[in-house]
Amino acid sequence: MTALIETSGLTIRYGGATILDRVDLGIGRGEIVTIVGPNGSGKSTLLRSLLGGVSPSRGTIRRAPGLRIGYVPQRLVLDPTLPITVMRFLGLPTKVPSEARVAALEAAGVPGIGERQMAALSGGQFQRVMLARAILEKPDLLILDEATAGLDQIGAAAFYQRIEALRTETGCAILMVSHDLHVVMSASDRVICLNGHVCCEGTPEVVAEAPVYRALFGEGTKGTFALYRHKHDHEHDHVGGDACSHGPAEALPAADAHAGRQSEAAE
Numbered sequence: 001m002t003a004l005i006e007t008s009g010l011t012i013r014y015g016g017a018t019i020l021d022r023v024d025l026g027i028g029r030g031e032i033v034t035i036v037g038p039n040g041s042g043k044s045t046l047l048r049s050l051l052g053g054v055s056p057s058r059g060t061i062r063r064a065p066g067l068r069i070g071y072v073p074q075r076l077v078l079d080p081t082l083p084i085t086v087m088r089f090l091g092l093p094t095k096v097p098s099e100a101r102v103a104a105l106e107a108a109g110v111p112g113i114g115e116r117q118m119a120a121l122s123g124g125q126f127q128r129v130m131l132a133r134a135i136l137e138k139p140d141l142l143i144l145d146e147a148t149a150g151l152d153q154i155g156a157a158a159f160y161q162r163i164e165a166l167r168t169e170t171g172c173a174i175l176m177v178s179h180d181l182h183v184v185m186s187a188s189d190r191v192i193c194l195n196g197h198v199c200c201e202g203t204p205e206v207v208a209e210a211p212v213y214r215a216l217f218g219e220g221t222k223g224t225f226a227l228y229r230h231k232h233d234h235e236h237d238h239v240g241g242d243a244c245s246h247g248p249a250e251a252l253p254a255a256d257a258h259a260g261r262q263s264e265a266a267e
């Protein structure tokens with residue numbers, strides 16, 4: 001299986017500053033990948049470059065032909081005085097049949113709020129509407145930039161649960177930036193720790209134990225993730241599961257983990 005999107009030696013410079021340095025990354029079909037990293041480590045820049053908004057200074061980004069990407073931004077500020085219903089919002093900027101908009105709201109876990117005013121939504125409902133908007137793209141890859149920022153723990157857990165269900169229902173891959181180093185969705189097949197370059201990657205458990213992750217985030221996180229979990233009544237195809245075979249001290253070589261995943265995922 002080839003990756004949906006793949007970067008090779010991706011380097012982004014703004015002026016004289018190197019923001020991303022030779023990042024190699026690949027997202028396979030149906031994978032859930034979470035990016036963590038300190039403020040200013042280049043997470044949003046990486047997403048922007050994958051979305052095509054920033055051109056590489058060096059290196060390449062390869063997208064599978066016809067790749068459809070849905071994007072849930074970090075925040076979208078709407079004029080609170082603007083009277084616009086959820087249904088109308090979902091019809092902008094391109095006209096979408098109302099049945100599709102209703103179905104997207106259902107898939108996002110907020111059926112029946114179509115006639116509500118956007119300005120009257122709670123933070124969690126607003127993010128679900130943004131998710132519905134991304135779902136309308138029928139994405140192969142859903143990219144979320146700190147989509148649970150501002151949600152409380154229960155709201156974030158419910159949001160993650162919906163994301164995981166979406167992957168199961170549609171088979172789309174998920175790439176998300178987590179705003180909270182303590183809380184990473186446990187369904188992540190892979191966590192990538194970014195600090196201008198890929199520091200380490202692997203399953204959430206492996207990254208949480210990686211010395212480089214602990215060195216980067218220190219005692220502030222007690223060196224661990226508080227993983228969001230919920231009961232599973234089904235099995236996941238953990239394409240990144242090869243990283244489990246590495247002991248904690250072996251979680252450093254990001255490129256190796258990626259290569260292992262690629263070969264395991266090969267059909």
Ligand SMILES: Nc1ncnc2c1ncn2[C@@H]1O[C@H](COP(=O)(O)OP(=O)(O)OP(=O)(O)O)[C@@H](O)[C@H]1O
Binds near residue numbers: 046
């Ligand atoms: N358009 C730009 N021009 C110049 N510098 C930029 C630009 N966009 C981002 N940067 C710089 O690139 C670095 C990485 O920013 P980025 O927003 O990608 O980090 P981040 O990891 O998403 O941060 P945060 O966790 O705070 O959201 C920062 O130092 C930022 O100031």
